[in-house]
Amino acid sequence: MSLVLSATPRLRAMTGRQWWDETFEDLQVTSRESSGRRVAVVTLDLPGRRNSMSAAMTASWLDLMGLLRRDGDLAAVVVTGAPPAFCAGGDLSWIVSEPDASVSDLRARMLTFYRSWLSVRDLEVPTIAALNGSAIGAGFAIALACDLRYAAADAKLGVPFTSLGLHPGMATTWSLPDVAGQAVARDLLLTGRIINGDEAFRLGLVSRAVPADDVLAEALEAADRIAAAAPVATRLTLQALRAGGHPDLETALQWEALAQATTLATKDVHEGIAAAAARRTPQFRGE
Numbered sequence: 001m002s003l004v005l006s007a008t009p010r011l012r013a014m015t016g017r018q019w020w021d022e023t024f025e026d027l028q029v030t031s032r033e034s035s036g037r038r039v040a041v042v043t044l045d046l047p048g049r050r051n052s053m054s055a056a057m058t059a060s061w062l063d064l065m066g067l068l069r070r071d072g073d074l075a076a077v078v079v080t081g082a083p084p085a086f087c088a089g090g091d092l093s094w095i096v097s098e099p100d101a102s103v104s105d106l107r108a109r110m111l112t113f114y115r116s117w118l119s120v121r122d123l124e125v126p127t128i129a130a131l132n133g134s135a136i137g138a139g140f141a142i143a144l145a146c147d148l149r150y151a152a153a154d155a156k157l158g159v160p161f162t163s164l165g166l167h168p169g170m171a172t173t174w175s176l177p178d179v180a181g182q183a184v185a186r187d188l189l190l191t192g193r194i195i196n197g198d199e200a201f202r203l204g205l206v207s208r209a210v211p212a213d214d215v216l217a218e219a220l221e222a223a224d225r226i227a228a229a230a231p232v233a234t235r236l237t238l239q240a241l242r243a244g245g246h247p248d249l250e251t252a253l254q255w256e257a258l259a260q261a262t263t264l265a266t267k268d269v270h271e272g273i274a275a276a277a278a279r280r281t282p283q284f285r286g287e
Contacts, residue, residue: 026057075227087139141170151197
């Protein structure tokens, strides 16, 4: 893992376009204040097509991720879907209309599509998927790309690519084993079977399975806890955990010695210690 640690002062808030004032096609985004910081709530908004990934939604998503990356006061991002689904996956109608497309052209098209949606992984703050309903194929891949997942107990989840004659896509051959291990990944990718939120919880794919009406509240509660934590410590911890984590014990020790030293040099660690001693809630500033 090659990453640069920095104890930079509190990041400046973004200038120019502000994501919370923007209007996006097939996508909604709202800003929520938590512990003096911002939480973005992103809703995939094409309910008539079960929030499938339209070209307009894909463009909106990529644009929004670019804006979110520039917001220094952002604490977390929650992604959900307009009821009744989270996301039905990619729009496959174009495949039928382009039967003579070459492998080279298709490869380029898929890479662009994958990278557009997986740009959520470039955010330096924790991302949380609130699976309020079905998440299938590329739709479930977006949830796997997030750092945390909460699901409706009866939500239908799966990656049935092979049942459509497709090889799995959107990095699911990497993200599924990363999240839940090789056994679960082989089960779901090779059989294509659909599971519900309760089984997803038992398999370790989601942090909690709750009634559908409670999913967003669970995700927002997690976002609030993240927003209340020290920003520098949170971002460094996130970098340590992403991309499969450290390859071995020594790498982990080297990273933690430097990352923990970085946080020891911040004002936030003194605030955290003082707040614990005084039995009060700390007021972290990312400094």
